[in-house]
Amino acid sequence: MTGDTPHNLMIRKLGRIFHLCEEERQALQDLPMQVAVVKADHDIVSIGDRPHQCCMVLQGFTCVYKLSYQGRRQIMALHVPGDIPDLQSLHLKVMDVSIASITPCTVGFIQHEDMRRLCDRYPRLTAAFWRETLVDASIFREWLLSVGQRDAYARMAHLLCELLIRLKAVGLVEEGNTFDLPITQSEMADAVGISAVHVSRTFQALRANGLVETEKMKITIPDWDKLKQAGEFDPLYLHLDEGIAA
Amino acid sequence: MTGDTPHNLMIRKLGRIFHLCEEERQALQDLPMQVAVVKADHDIVSIGDRPHQCCMVLQGFTCVYKLSYQGRRQIMALHVPGDIPDLQSLHLKVMDVSIASITPCTVGFIQHEDMRRLCDRYPRLTAAFWRETLVDASIFREWLLSVGQRDAYARMAHLLCELLIRLKAVGLVEEGNTFDLPITQSEMADAVGISAVHVSRTFQALRANGLVETEKMKITIPDWDKLKQAGEFDPLYLHLDEGIAA
DNA sequence: CGGATGTTTGAGACCTATCAACACCAGTGG
DNA sequence: CCACTGGTGTTGATAGGTCTCAAACATCCG
Structure with missing residues (x-):
């Protein structure tokens, strides 16, 4: 699960796209990363900043x-x-x-300098990172x-679908399609572009229709097909399970 | 204006980010490109396609x-x-x-293969193209x-601001902030996420307030500051006029 | 000139926002 | 241990922005 080292997390993610050779794997392993803890609801980077790290x-x-x-x-x-x-x-x-941060977080900072050095030396890693940013863009489009x-109703269903899939990919979903979603309804409102009050009502509708069950901050999806349909969800835009173009 | 060769268009655009050396310039010049004409309202690429060209x-x-x-x-x-x-x-x-296409277009196709060869040889061009996709993503976020x-009202004002700036950057804006916008109100509706009739009404409001003048498919912006304010427009997200990180 | 396409207008319905009140929970501190 | 507090979720009533439908109107073009 998350009992993973920072570098393995990255290697596993990039490794899903194409097979990393031993040298690339080692280079990622050697990438300097400074781990930090961030309290909930704090800016990690702010608009207007000129960061020198990711x-x-x-x-x-x-x-x-x-x-x-x-x-x-x-x-x-x-x-x-x-994610980066x-x-x-x-x-x-x-x-x-x-x-x-929307929850307490631990994050790993990577200096741009180190990143650039890595990319210069390993063009396939450049492509892999580039691809990551393209998937992000694809998600923006879907949103x-x-x-x-x-x-x-469909927006919220769609968001829940996306989260289930993405969390599954990093092993954060339990048996029975249950996952922690430590997100406030007001935050969800800001994500789907409706008011917090309406999120509450829409959640009730989703629950009433048996698409979602909630308990504290835990979500479970009892009927994946119905939720997918309600959210018009097609995972194509997440670009999972396909190799990078050779 | 558009009396430009395809390759010069590209060179000028990438050249705005950082100074291209002669070799890079020549490499771009030599990039094979197949020019084609496309009728209005035709798919150039469709969802689900697996293209081998840009x-x-x-x-x-x-x-x-x-x-x-x-x-x-x-x-x-x-x-x-x-744009690509x-x-x-x-x-x-x-x-x-x-x-x-939303108007009749001419487009230039570049084989992925050629693109990849170019990127392999010139890492700075890789960075420049990567950057282009990042600016696209930034625009998605602003939308x-x-x-x-x-x-x-603000959405339409914002879109008009963006178009003015982007068209100016390619020399497609005449004196007096006038530009061709060969776009149907129904297409604008799909872009800003409102209905076509509401676009019509909103355009009237913008005209009534002196933010926009329309004549045929020509738009003129008589009061740039007022339009910017109405659209909450801050061009930061377009990432113009800043060099690529060295 | 006819027909297609695009724009404008009006009226009513609908979805969602807003506001306010309340319930609930987790800390906090006395 | 219990009031107090702030954050979160719920509920109800009302308002408002936008949609839809339909028809009239304008424009373009072969």
């Missing part, structure tokens, strides 16, 4: 968000262990979003479709 | 879109000459969106903020 989520959940001038928050992505939310900063000097064209 | 827009406008199961369309990006809408396909085998948190 951060990988090791434990906990983080989100990418932005505020409108009226102070309304849109959460644009949720990140789970193994600000990989973009490697090539975009100034942050155009903020990244915050855009959700927020633009689906109603609240 | 396409660069040379003339006209294209869009990236996706359909919900109810057949509602969300346009996720508009692309103008110089499906650069992602270089590393993501299967298309998760469709790309269509997500718009669709999720701003009302119809």
Whole structure:
């Protein structure tokens, strides 16, 4: 589960895309990473910053968000262990979003300098990291479709589908499609673009229809097919289980 | 303006990020590109495809879109000459969106193979292309903020701001902040996530407030500051005028 | 000139926001 | 141990932005 070392988390993730040779594996293993603990609800990087490092989520959940001038928050992505939310900063000097912890987190910082050295030496790793940012972009697009064209019910169902799949991929889902979702309804509201009150009502509808069960911060999906259908969920956009183009 | 060769369009665009050396410039110049003409409203690449080439827009406008199961369309990006809408396909085998012309277009196809050869040889070009995809992602995020948190009026103002800036960057804006926007209100509706009739009404409001003037398919922005304010527009997310991290 | 396409208008319905009150829980500190 | 507190979730009532449908209107083009 999360009893994994930071580097193994990364190696396992990149290794799903194509077979890493021993040298690449070792290079990743040697990548200097500074581990830090972050309290819940704290910015890890802020919009306007010019970071000289990337951060990988090791434990906990983080989100990418932005505020409108009226102070309304849109959460644009949720990140789970193994993700690198600000990989973009490697090539975009100034942050155009903020990244915050939503639970207490441990994160690993990797200096851009080290990252660049790694990429220079191993072009296949460059491609793999590039690909990671492309998958992130694909998820943004799917969220855009959700927020633009689906109603609240479908949006929430869709988000839950996505989280189940992504958490499964990092071994954070228990038997019976149950997983921890330490997220406030108000945060979920900011993610799907509806009000917190309406999240509450929509959750009730989902529960009433037997698509979701909730207990504290634990979610279970009793009927995966029904939830998928309600959320119009097609995992294509997550680009799992396909090799990188040779 | 667009009396430019395909390769110069590309060189000028990448050259804005960092100084291309003569060798890089020549390599780009030598990149094989197959030019094609596309009728309006035709898919150039479709969701589910496994392309072996990228396409660069040379003339006209294209869009990236996706359909919900109810057949509602969300346009996720508009692309103008110089853009490479499906650069992602270089590393993501299967298309998760469709790309269509919205006007008659000429596009240039570049084989992945050639692209990869170029990137292998010139790591700085790899970085530059990677960066292009990151800017695309940043635009997705800003659109997500718009669709999720701003009302119809602000969304449309924001989109017009973005188009003005991006078209200016490729020399497609005339004196007096006037530019061609050969886009149907129904297409604009799909881009900002509201209905076509509401686009009509919102356009009227924008005109009434003196933020926009329209004539045929030509848009002019009489008061840039007011439009920017109405759209909460901050060009940071476009990542213009900043060098790539060295 | 006819027909197709795009835009505008009006009216009513619908989804979702907002506001306020309340219940619940977990800490906290006296 | 118990009031107190702040954060979270729920509920009800009302308001408001946007949708839908339909029809009229404008524009373009062969």
